[in-house]
Amino acid sequence: MALLVFFQVFVLxxxxxxxxxxxxxLSIDCGLENSSGYQYNKIDYVSxxxxxxxxxxxxxxxxxxxxxxxxxxxPSGERNCYTLPTAAGTKYLVRVVxxxxxxxxxxxxxxxxxxxxxxxxxxWTTVKNADNxxxxxxxxxWASWAPVCLVKTGDATPFVNVVxxxxxxxxxxxxxxANQSMGRHRRRNMAASGIxxxx
Ligand SMILES: *[C@@H]1O[C@H](CO)[C@@H](O)[C@H](O)[C@H]1NC(C)=O
Ligand SMILES: *[C@@H]1O[C@H](CO)[C@@H](O)[C@H](O)[C@H]1NC(C)=O
Ligand SMILES: *[C@@H]1O[C@H](CO)[C@@H](O)[C@H](O)[C@H]1NC(C)=O
Numbered sequence: 287m288a289l290l291v292f293f294q295v296f297v298l299x300x301x302x303x304x305x306x307x308x309x310x311x312l313s314i315d316c317g318l319e320n321s322s323g324y325q326y327n328k329i330d331y332v333s334x335x336x337x338x339x340x341x342x343x344x345x346x347x348x349x350x351x352x353x354x355x356x357x358x359x360x361p362s363g364e365r366n367c368y369t370l371p372t373a374a375g376t377k378y379l380v381r382v383v384x385x386x387x388x389x390x391x392x393x394x395x396x397x398x399x400x401x402x403x404x405x406x407x408x409x410w411t412t413v414k415n416a417d418n419x420x421x422x423x424x425x426x427x428w429a430s431w432a433p434v435c436l437v438k439t440g441d442a443t444p445f446v447n448v449v450x451x452x453x454x455x456x457x458x459x460x461x462x463x464a465n466q467s468m469g470r471h472r473r474r475n476m477a478a479s480g481i482x483x484x485x
Contacts (some may be wrong), residue, residue: 287338291475300449309392312370312451317343324351325390334449337368344445346387354385354418356358359445360436365404367435372427375464377456379424383448385416390443400473401444404435411469412439424459 311329318333331353341358348357349355361367372378386399401417410423425432436444458468462468 296327313353314368314449315356316368317341317345317356317358318345318439320453324352325376334368337449338366339344339382340366341349342378344387344426345448348387348393350385354387355401357385357387357389357445357447359389359443360438361443363438365435365437367433368449369451370432370434370449370458372430372432372451374429377424377426377454377458377462378432379422379450379452379454380432381420381422381448381450381452382419382434382443382446383420383450384413384416385447386390388475389445396429399442400440401442402439403435404433404437405467406433408467410432410467413444416442416445420473422457422470422472422473423456423467424462424465428464436464441464 313329313331314334315323315331316334316338318331321333321335323330323332338358338483340363341360343356343358345356346354370380381449386394388394396415396417399411399415402412403421404410405423405425406428411421413421433451436446438444459460459468
């Protein structure tokens with residue numbers, strides 16, 4: 287099936303839209319109890335209740351800005367998936383943010399927080415630093431939904447703080463095809479410091 291190759295992103299300009307977010311952006315604050323959602327940095331965040339089954343809600347132990355301040359962890363099941371709504375044939379960027387923040391009070395080190403992310407049936411990556419790391423992939427949707435899954439590979443309990451989905455225009459990342467997705471290798475901000483995560 288599809289290959290996951292790696293890409294680098296160089297952000298040349300910081301362009302945060304002055305008005306609200308685009309209608310087809312989906313930003314999920316995992317573990318958020320309030321089903322009304324909220325707006326942060328001009329992005330509308332929703333709770334994850336309608337995108338996932340199971341798991342438990344936690345807040346990170348240290349103070350941290352939303353949307354990373356809550357997370358959902360999955361102590362049971364080998365594979366737990368978020369079902370994201372997609373339009374078949376459309377290209378998407380999906381981003382998963384992990385911020386451990388000692389939510390379970392176990393002081394786990396990064397080495398102890400290893401698990402895998404899957405995009406559909408394909409292994410996307412192994413989480414290497416679950417204490418403040420974002421993972422991104424670009425893919426072409428093959429159906430009206432795409433599962434993003436957290437898969438146990440050892441003793442670590444998978445968890446996730448944020449899942450974001452952004453439709454891309456066809457012209458971006460031409461090497462991404464229906465049979466070939468891409469996982470991000472590295473993202474570098476080449477312009478002034480500031481907010482670039484949300485682009
Ligand atoms: C849920 O969020 C809404 C909108 O941000 C807020 O008005 C409301 O007070 C919140 N409810 C609770 C129980 O925190
Ligand atoms: C975690 O670290 C804190 C501070 O060092 C310590 O007080 C606590 O006992 C540790 N908890 C565990 C479960 O190791
Ligand atoms: C993917 O599809 C394209 C166009 O149909 C084809 O040229 C390419 O060889 C395929 N790549 C793989 C890895 O199957």
